[in-house]
Amino acid sequence: MKDNTQKPILVILAAGMASRYGSAKQVESFGPFGEKIIDYSIYDAIRAGFGKVVFVIREEFLDIMRSNVGDKLPDTIEVTYVYQDFDLSKFGVNRIVERQKPWGTGHAVMSAESAVDGPFCVINADDFYGYDAFQKMASFLREQATDQQMALVGFEVGNTLSDFGYVSRGICEVNEDNHLQSVTERTNIYRKDADIVFEQQEIETILPDNTRVSMNFWGFTPRIFEIARALFPTFVEQNHENPKSEFFIPDLPDYMVKQGLANFFVLPTDAKWFGVTYKEDKRQVQQSIEQLISEGHYPQRLWLEKKVVDESIYLDF
Structure with missing residues (x-):
């Protein structure tokens, strides 16, 4: 195997349970030959120059x-x-907490520490991001990432909605230098007539279509593990009696920015995200993939045969 130590690492979060979708979205088939959304993400990541994939999963999966x-x-x-499991002792927490679900996406990232030794990107397993996002992130991780300079791919909120219900998004405040100022999680975002709104305490607030949002497409260095380890024990102590509390990834950059520990570049993309928040989303995702294939962005079948072409990019399927 070729030495890929200098290439960025892709960490895929695939341990979550799909409470609204109702099944394991990570292995649901969407492509013409049974391809999963995760297959298209990995295909794009390989083309962009990533050299290692780390799956964060439940052991039973x-x-x-x-x-x-x-x-x-x-x-x-x-x-x-x-x-990603329920053993908190490896993160310096001695308390035993009974839960049905793990502690969220931030906890999932912490679980990948043993497999990550350089700049890395974190994505969700069940979100379709598109090649542009991977290309921009790979370039950043190779050329710009430091412990004081990390990144987020910022999608336009108008390109990230579902036709079948509300979604949750991290709303980004970005300054004139494209540096992240804050991330605020909004849990009830939907399109209402010609507007996009989020609802909080029965009050609707309009969001411009081009508002940058986090879709959990982050670029980190291993420094993020130190920050997470410092914050996680306090979070557990404050939330051990709340079985639905979650330690979210955006909490980490938000803390680092506000404490002056790092800048996070918001890498803009106008790509259309799509995913399967609800069962009804599935057909739209399938149609979107069919269109991308017809336009030549992807082959009909991704993993037909293993043939290495041009700097280990897997192109001939």
């Missing part, structure tokens, strides 16, 4: 993830699996 995704990937890509 290992065989499913391997057979459905990991074992189909080209041999030029290093693949690692790490587990």
